[in-house]
Amino acid sequence: MTFTRRTLLAGAALAVSVVIPAAFPAAASAADLIAIITPSHDNPFFKAEAVGAQKKAEELGYETIVLVHDDDPNKQSELFDTAIARGAKAIILDNAGADATVAPVKRAKEAGIPSFLIDREIKESGIAISQIVSNNYQGAQLGAEEFVRLMGEEGKYAELLGREADTNAGIRSAGYHDIVDQYPDMEMVAQQSANWSQTEAYEKMETILQANPDIKGVISGNDTMAMGAWAALEAAGRSDVIVVGFDGSNDVRDSILKGGIKATVLQPAYRQAELAVEQADQYLKTGSTGQDEKQLMDCILITGDNAGDLETFAMN
Known part of the structure; x- marks a missing residue:
């Protein structure tokens, strides 16, 4: 499969309100409806996706319903049924599992509704029209290179992994290790999943720190876990520990600018969502x-030098 890489374009995020199906205006034409389905908006990355998709769809003249699956495959399946029942023209999706998502996307296709995926791939090709994802491997390598540099190419470190069912978690970890493992004086003393969760990352970091008080660094599969780890380190008086994240959130941007977390990797959530809607419109x-079905968008390393230009998963 040939992958298409695109240049990251900045997008300014606007506020979004989640519209449940019951609240959708009855007068809206089903022919004009695009369904946008993402994980919880408690995570600013997923909120940015919903904002970008909704704004672009409405600019192009579509009505929208914005739905949240909370990374629950059963709930996601129900939301697909909602979109199908409402006669949506297209579905924009950040999915709830690479395997579990195949069946609902097939179901939508059989109902004549094309799906356009963002952020996370699924395990089967040929059923979604587009799968637009960040180049997670390239981004992870960028983050790992900076992590190694900050660590002075030596020292004990921990890795926080994302959710096992999410393909991105494995790709990012592989990208990290393909760089870090080249340095024999870098010693990984802990590797644990915190399931993309700030709360879990805080708890895991507390445990890791107790077992490894001489830890020097933490590399995280996303910014939410990086924030949880950093909070635990600060609470333990260990703000000397080097933390690097992945996503490009405003929270981590602010931490970087304050001298806390040292770096992150921006993946263009807002632009991916806009692009998915643009491709849906063209397809319809x-x-x-x-374009090819699978498309990669390169990531950008964010450090103290350029963090001030970052706003809501886009560079100004």
Whole structure:
């Protein structure tokens, strides 16, 4: 499969309100409806996706319903049924599992509704029209290179992993280790999943720190876990520990600017969502997106030098 890489474009995020199906205006034409389904908006990354998709869809003249699956495959399946029942013209999706998502996307396709995926891939090709994802491997390598540099190429470190069912978690970890493992004086003393959760990362970091009081660094699969780890380190009086995240959130940006977390990797959530809607619009009008199904967007390393230009998962 040939992957298409695109240049990250900045997008300014606006506030979004979650619209449940019961609240959707009855007068809206089903022919104009795009369903946007993401994980919880408690995570600013997923909120940015919903904002970007909704704003672009409405700019293009579509009605929208914005739904949240909370990383629950059963709930996601129900939301697909909602979109199908409402006669949506297209579905924009950040999915709830690479395997569990195949069946609902197939179901939508059989109902004549094309799906356009963002952020997370699924395990089967040919059923979604587009799968637009960050180049997680390239981004992880960027983050790992900076982590190694900050660590002075030596020292004990821990890795916080994302959710096992999420393909991105494994890709990012592989990208990290393909760089870090080249340095024999870098010693990983703990590797634990915190399931993309700030609360779990805080708890895991407390445990890791107790077992490894001489730890020097933490590399995290996303910014939410990086924030949890940093909070635990600060509470333990260990603000000397080097933390690097992945996502490009405003929270981590602010921490970087204050001298806390040292770096992150921006993945273009807002632009991915806009692009998915643009491709949905083109597909609905012409029968083709003009692109390969799987498309990669390169990531950007964020440090103290450029963090001030970052706003809501986009560079100004």
